[in-house]
Amino acid sequence: MILPKNGSVVIVDDMYKEALPLIQVLSQNAVPVYYFDGKKNMPSEPLKNIRLLFLDMRYADGVANTKDTISTLMSIIECIVHKDNGPYIILVWSKHDGEDLEVFKEAVKNDDGIIVKPLTILNLEKKECFETVHNVNEKVQEFLEALDEIAVTNETVASKLEQSTLRDLKSYARESNKILKKDGLNIILNKIKIELDTLGCFNLFFLWENIVNDASAGIINSISGNFQIEENWNDNINSILYKMAEANAGAPNLIDQKGELINELVVKNVLYSFNDILPDEIGNILNGSMYNVENIIIKQEKTLSQIKEGGLLHHLEKDNNKYAYFQDGQLKKQFKSIYDLFNKEHDDKDSCVNLGKIHIDRIAFINSKLLLQTVLSDSIQPGNVYLHDGKLERIELVLNEIIDTKKYNLNDEKLKEIYTKCKFLELEVSPSCDFAQSKWKVNRILPGVAVPFEEGEYLKNQGEYFYTSPVVNVNDKNYYMLFNIKLFYSVDFNYLKAIKPVFMLRSILQIEIKNRLSQHFLRAGIVNLNL
CATH class of the missing domain: 3.40.50 (Rossmann fold)
Structure with a gap:
């Protein structure tokens, strides 16, 4: 348990x-x-x-x-x-x-x-x-028994004291209590x-919260354990905590225009440092302990989503990379791709669209939790993503070779329709060490586009010069984030100061994208003569 x-x-x-x-x-x-x-x-x-x-x-x-x-x-x-x-x-x-x-x-x-x-x-x-336990008040009981005897022999007393009243008084002498x-x-x-x-699965949430609680305690114990408990303990540990904040944010980002420390930012960045340690601490717990998980059964379900409409149970399944729509357990339609649920015309399209939307919303929401950080630092940092409305020319530049126009026979009008639904993105991709040590001279930017899920069907599946993220939720809409590596550029610091980031990529996704970026830069060009 x-x-x-x-x-x-x-x-x-x-x-x-x-x-x-x-x-x-x-x-x-x-x-x-x-x-x-x-x-x-x-x-x-x-x-x-x-x-x-x-x-x-x-x-x-x-x-x-x-x-x-x-x-x-x-x-x-x-x-x-x-x-x-x-x-x-x-x-x-x-x-x-x-x-x-x-x-x-x-x-x-x-x-x-x-x-x-x-x-x-x-x-x-x-x-x-x-259980119920009856306790008898002996003195009251003796008094009532004596009164009963008097009533039997004395008609005056008997006339004033009815037997029912006497029984009630006797019952009051017996106290009832509930005891364990x-x-x-x-x-x-x-x-x-x-x-x-x-x-079932709800117990998994109990287990997770317990592990996180233990991991948090472990971080506190390990950091504070390096300092002997003495009169100057607070001063000693204060020094290391400040260094953690400085390492996380960079020293210049912790002071105001007067050169004074901004305490709120110092505290916040110490907590960010704790948060960076947390995954390893959780990993240590998971690797070092065995938990009783016999009552947590997680099954591989084919069902992706289900709803009740018109007295019928509708559900969507995925099996062998095909999607199937059921009504009350009976197969009604099959689809080759998730996009067919939204785009193909048929009698049950409304139900299929609703089921597909529920499924995609869930996937995008979880992906956003895994890959995006929405609680942002006040400073410009690697991983920040900036979103722009309009900028159709830049959207077209990013997507120019990435939308598969030949496969889907897309004309200029359709392309413009797709571009209009997209959002232009800029991702800060400077090395983290440059930021932490305040050695960067410019902001390095990787341009991209947020492509609505519905238009994702038209994107090419892969390419060395672009990176496409899993579907994520941004401002309550589902998008693919697509970055064109060939268009990497740098900007002056003042450029991003006027823009507020919408979210930050988590470290694991930053590393993935920077790895693709480095592979692009390291491509070897071979000079040779053709026959």
Whole structure:
């Protein structure tokens, strides 16, 4: 069983005594939790990183019926779960969940106030973990028994004290309490394991967040471990942290016009340095540890996307490099390429276009996360990408030999239509060492074009003089980034100061493109005589 250990577990229960065993079980497994009572003790603002939400369905007072219960729970979820939270699950932690559970599930599904819906709602019954114990107040019991004897022999007392009243008083002498069963903690742990094991791939996210958490701690421990804990510890480590910032940004980029350090930039670039170390630290953890992944099953699925429309289930598959469109499991159409879904006319085109768009949007989004960095430094850096509107002449220059006009028989009008949909790009490709050591004299630029996915069909598949990226998402549109290596040039520093980059290429993609650039420069020209 994998549990999130990064503070992403929330427990909501108005009875702290009943929530305590759950807190204990999670704490014993190194899982920190937030506890709220669903009333006065609530977060000051919604939380963004919840993965598990244990939710009591009933409260000791103030909630009398199913409608009020559901309304209260909806308000609690809205108060706790931020709109940007991401995937999470609800585990109903209650002893009264029976018939209300299905009503609650349906309410969560249809409530527009809950912007981020849980992936699923699981059941964790309190009654399996607790038992009722009756405690008798002996002094009150003795008094009531004596009163009973007097009532039998004394008619005056008997007339004033009805037997039903006496029975009620006797029942009050017996106090009922809910206590945890002897093996209650194990029961809770096993129940959690059984429920979470049904989640499959969601457990992978738990594992990843735990690894990143451990890796972050490892970076802090390894850097700080070089400095002895003493009175001057802060001053000593401050020196190395500044050097890390300087190495990342370059010393001139950390000072203002008055020659004073910009503290915000120093701190930011130290964190950028930590981020550069993080992949290696994660790699060390992955290579050095074995994790129990038996409950994480990742299958090779043919299905790329699916939607429900008109009472039918539509889905798109890819098999043997062909795309197939299905309705309720029945094959309807096959396509040689992904572009045929969008361009070929047929009866089911609308559904195919929707399925194709869902698939391409997902691929482009993930590629952007892998290859692009959208949170940018304030300085001009290698890897920055600058986007320009218009500039049709430069777009045409970049794409001139890269669009396959002969294969698709494209005329000038069609070419102009394609060029108009594209965006002109400039990629800063100076060596990183020149930037870090402030030795660069100019900005080296590799020109390119952002080609909309729909027009990607017309691009040549490969060539020594150009590089085409995987499809990525830029400003909510899907593009291929195409760079023409033959057109490499340099510009004065002032040129880029007036332009704001739209994103930065991650290091791995920068290296790939610079490698292609260097191969182009190193081509050997052989002088020889023909026969």
